[in-house]
Amino acid sequence: MSAEELDAVFKALADPTRRLLLDRLRERNGQTLRQVCEHLDMARQSVTQHLDVLVRANLVTVVRRGRERLHYLNPAPLAEIERRWISEFDQPRLRALHAIKTRAEEYAMTVPDYVYVTYIHASAEQVWQALTDAELTARYWGHHNVSDWQPGSDWEHRRADGSGAVDVVGKVLEAEPPTRLVITFEDSPDSSREPSVVTFLVEPHAEIVRLTVTHEKLPDHDMLKGISSGWPAVLANLKSLLETGDVLPQAPWEMSPAHA
Known part of the structure; x- marks a missing residue:
């Protein structure tokens, strides 16, 4: 910043x-x-x-x-401010106090939607390809996102470690290349709960784009907590790949929570 x-x-x-x-x-x-x-x-x-x-x-x-x-x-x-002035000093104690307060409030609150915005020096077509090309997603996400990306089609989030394991499945709800993609996101496909929904909005402006990721219909605060650290890490890797030609030197999602 x-x-x-x-x-x-x-x-x-x-x-x-x-x-x-x-x-x-x-x-x-x-x-x-x-x-x-x-x-x-x-x-x-x-x-x-x-x-x-x-x-x-x-x-x-x-x-x-x-x-x-x-x-x-x-x-x-706010996350940048937290990392710059708080995490290096008294984060463990503050986290403990915040966890107590949050847990007490969670039961009375609905789970909010999650929205993350990042700006990327790339074209809308390049960002769209990075979101939908299986080989590119494997580079910055560690998973092949596999689909024909047509409305109504299935998609799979397959591990790129050779195991072929699928961690997330869903359906393509909307696809308007290169600016809008809406998918369901089921990390527990056998569950009876309604799947959450992810929207990727790609807005070009001159030589950059604004990528807005909205994750809605989250089932609980545990999933909100997970994606709140997961999406920034994945999108930082995507941004690095498109702007430099390579991903970050280390997988950002593997960083210790105390410094993430």
Whole structure:
């Protein structure tokens, strides 16, 4: 994170109204502007201005669904701050205290959607190929993602270690190359629970793209915790592959949690 990006994050967080908006999204992610404005003693234009500041700071990302614009928290900047100033100092004790608080609150909360945004120096076609080409996914993910990527088709997440084991299965719900891919994601296919849903949104701009990954319908907080560390690691490896021609020197998901 550059100094300018860091300044934008701290400036956005300094305002109590913007912190209130972040809390609203933390309680219920993926809200429209109308929903965000509910029960706020504030003009709609003022809310829009505060949301624009949060979007510019990359603390909030906007995902279009038809005519609606849904607002999601983006944890990436806060995770960077945590890694820079907290994890190196008193992380074990803070984690223990946070775990106690989180466990006490989990039973009263629904599981929120997970949204992650990253910017990649590549074309939309290159990002689409990286998401759907079995050999490329094996390089940065350690699994071959196998499918013909047509709506209604099955897909499999096969280990690239030669075992042929399949860790995740699902179906392709939507495929609009090179900008939108929606799949179900079943890590326990024998379970009676409804599968979660992953959406990859690729938005090109000049020589870069914004890749937004939304993971919805999560069954429990354990899965949310797992993907919250898994997706950033996988996408960092993808970004490295497309920008440098090679993946990171070590698999990022193998890092110790204390330093991840």
